Amino acid sequence: NGVIAGTPTTTGNFSLTVTVTDSQSPAKTASATISLVVAVPPLTITSSTLPAGTEGTTYSGTLQASGGTPAYTWSISGSLPSGLTLAATTGVISGTPSVTGTTSFTATVSDNGSPVQTKSLTVSITLSAAQPPPGPGTTWYIRADGGTNTQCTGKTNAAYPGSGTGQACAFNHPYQMLNYSGNWTSFAGGDTIQFADSASASHTYYMGEQNSGVGTDWHAQLGGICPAPNAGNSQGSQCILPAPPSGSSGQHTRILGQNAGNCHDSGHTHLVNPTILSGIDAAFVVLDTRGTDYVDISCIEITQPDTCTTVAGAGQCTDSKNYVRYGGLLLNYQTQQGPSNLTLQDVAIVGTAGSGILGSHLNKSSSDVFSATDVYVIGNGQAGWNGDGGGCNTSCETVGTMNISYATIDWNGCVAVLPYDMTKPDTQNKFNYCYGQESGGYGDGFVQIAAGNMTMNVDHSHFRWNTQDGFDSLHLSDDVKTSPAIHISTSWSEGNGGQTFKLGAGAASTAINNVSISNCRILSNASAFPLNPSGWALDSGDTCRAAGDQWAFQLNNGTAITLENNTSVGYGNTMYDIECAAQAPNCAANGATFIFRNNISKGYADPGNSNTLASGIYLGTGNVFANSGSAIDHNLWNTIATGCPESYLSAQEKIYTCGDPDLVGESNINAINPNISSSSPAINSGIAISGVTTDFNGKTRANPPAIGAMEP
Template identity: 30%
Template sequence: MTRFIVLILFLPVIFTPAYSTNAPTTSKLKHQNASTVYYVRPDGGSAEQCTGLVDAAYSGTGTGQPCAWNHPFQALPPAGTPRIAGGDTLLIAAGSYVMGYGAPGAEMCDEIGSYDCVMPPIPSGPSPDQPTRILGVGWDAECPAPPELWGTGRPWFIVNMMDTNNVELACLDITDHSGCIENHSGELACERDVAPYGDWASYGLYAEDSANVHLWNLNIHGLAAGGVHAGRLTDWTVENVRVAGNGSVGWDGDLWDENGDSNSGTLLFRHWVVEWNGCGEPYPVDQPIGCWGQEAGGYGDGVGEAETGGDWIIEDSAFLHNTSDGLDLLYHTLGGTITLNRVWAEGNAGNQIKVTGQTTITNSLLVGNCAFFEDQPFTYWVDHCRALGATLQIVYTGGEQMSIVNSTIYGQGDGLIGAGPREGFECNGNERIQLRNSVVLGDTDYFDASDITFYFYQEGCGALKLDSDYNIAYGVKNLDCGTTNDFTASGSHDICDDPQVTGPLSGMAYDMTLLPSSPALDSADATLCPADDLLGNPRSAETCDRGAYEQ
């Protein structure tokens, strides 16, 4: 059921697609606290025929029988009242379940208005320790056969989490069965005006005003507009979730209403793969099509947030080949921090990473091959190196301290690390940005073949300079190793030399590991090196390497 599998085989172990990790122990313990367990399986019956309380097929006769329901809509009927209560568990067996007009349990839907044929909000659990659970069978055994929930009839979304708190969602494949892209300006536009609309859905999951949610082992892919549309979240945990091949955006945090969008608390993401958004995913073919960006009327961010706060912690995650920015937290202006540990961003057509506010980046690989989509057979119209294609964009609201440690940064846009104040804010002179133990590799400027990428550049923050030491940089401007210039204060341990990465610097994934002769080996400041590297390999306590990889 996981499409685009051909394109993600190169992912390192820590960036595995959905369904590959063991179920968290905390979830196994929570399951013991469930109030009532209901069952769904393809050979079950309707809510009139079966109680849903027994994991058994419907016999074919009688009502109120001890058997499973035949569809998730029997538990969560469109335009109806949920038959499960907060704190209950709904176990969905392997199979393919159409979500929309014509599905079992959707008798209240009509074809012309089938965009409203969606489940009601999942009932909130009584407390974080007793969540409502929607689980695919096998959720506790590495999810070998996740049930497929696929949209038809252009529903706004498949999973509804409006005003939903204390919920666990796991071991599900959420998708549709069409390669159309909603509002595409080319030949792939979905039918929106005349029913039947086709086998597509706009979004996979919608959430607003939602707290204490745990998403894990989910594959949200191939939707016509976006994978996740979610805002005003508090204390969400997302683990081993893939958001891929959605027509306009992967994870969209702009709710389009007048009540704001800001998240709060801790937003924790681990093993989160966000890739190929802004492209269509035809069914059942496993290759992207019609990739489009903002000049064509699309969007293309892997993750795009509106004005938000919250403490964002993103670990062991990847943002790959999205048609605009990879991870866009430019609007993180309402307080909180950003922590990126072991993050891989590559091949996104805009900036690989954008952050605003107090930020720490460690053990991360940022490969700014922002012209990746140029001349590709799956490209319709993409803005190559959008917003000048700086690999990492650092933005201040006033006085923040930014730290980048043991990371590898490459770029072919205008520059590698850009900085300045967020629109509507001013720098106050207390801003800092420190780069340590990193490998920084420039290239020819995509926009000017006679120029090369900058090491660091800022506008609007007074005398702010990049505090650089124990780095190795090559093919860049705005850097004079061991001296201070207009943009960089370079320490005595900076090296301006070829880091000798393995290469080639081409294709789907640039090999940025180090050759045995690299001057980056065993030359970092060991007092700052983290315990392990990008791939989880242990670093030497006394002579660690510069960059994201320990050789």
């Protein structure tokens, strides 16, 4: 029938002679030369949309193309959601996302033709917040227009109709679920407390006995724990909720705020309309989790009404003040058992007089997991996250795993001026009454002290403007009989009164893709924070404590610590202080190792110490870099007092870069932008490291990668 058909396997212009013969006798024939042009079909991206996903849940979506000349190569302009990566040869985007919201980016595909065809398309991925696992038990509803425990059953999400008893409606306060002695009535393991006010604005519940006209008089209903109104803080402090009943691995007990599941912004900077629990009358704590198992807390903000602190001095709380005396969220007290398998998601502790989160002794077994995601611990008068059980030493050690992601731990040791607006950057809010350890306070941002065979993973977190250290895990390795491990990545520490990062280790610890800015004197400079009230600035005794060392490390015998692709700038005595634990004074001679690669270290003149520059590495351990398994290479050094490289490490450090890293913003130590410019000598000067495939910003690492936390 004259049809030429099939699938061409090559391209080009083809000349062919065709002949046709008819059926006459004799047959007649005719011939002609014709051309057949086989062209490459245009390259097209056929996947205009990608599947939606859920934060914290494995994701996979595939970019697809047709036409052109396979095989295809894919690339991304912009950034994928944090936690996701692109396979260039297959177009598969996969991983476990750690953000919510819609992220748009440009996908580009190239074919294998000559010349190469390319095609680009803007696509997006929408990620929703993970919902806490449902419990099979009863859901108890709390809403401001609910009723008492005689008026309502608490099992229906409805307002109290205004009359009658035993109505199908919500309770008006969680205290309605307590008996006279302050114990839970019907709340059981696997149940849920669901605050059910409108998600369009936060609602506040006052936790404690009425004081100075604030809160509710609970004395008649809860006389076993709540005194008469205004009875004095020593009595009112016990008018608190008991620890929730434990759930199980398949039946979590839950305390959910009114906006749970949609409770933080896409940039992980603040909560969105959480339920607010405000401690009054010197409440001992606001939420207690001691001894619990499988409890989830989500979309809750803990605070207090008055701006005051428990530290003696200006701003100290009095009996007429409404405040939280000990800790906003209590994990354990002294040697008591803390929670096992506790999950904190979208929780803020802001402006309490004591510590924000207090206690340790977490988990009971190696399989237990403590999880905290989108936790904001800001402006608490003592420490921010104080992981010390209180006088435990090593008698109440944490075991299992701690996973902490997207924690913001700022301005602790000072008190947030209340009411505090979480939607504004910390530098735009007000803080007051700053005290450090030398002046009777505390002021650590995050500190975890007693640890057994525990692994702590921290990522995407910030530790800033705390009056003592930023991130302190140094003393996890105090007990040489245990083997804790700390892994911190893509985190930022800046402007703390003491050190930025402190890492201990029993077995192995790592710090990868972090930003460290040591500018401790900023906290004594009130003009740097003009919106703060008078009286806030940190005293000279606590400013730049521990000689302002930037990083501090504590090694045991056989310890391995790894620092890779970090950017560290600032001043102080020493940038990297490497010591042995007190119980392992000869750790370097007993097998400790240290890997130090792809790090930017840039010194600045110390304005409070005759403009001196910090030295690079101090080895109180002995030369751990001389040990087999240690390494120091592919680092960039700039304006370090001890030179580039340090002479006493010249036998070990053979590959290095000396010179200005050319950061995007580096002229002012108090306003650093640690990204590197396009002319930085750090670009492609590092060494590829297995497992380090993205940078601080989630951008794919080049091969070879840039030195420091960021690719250009």
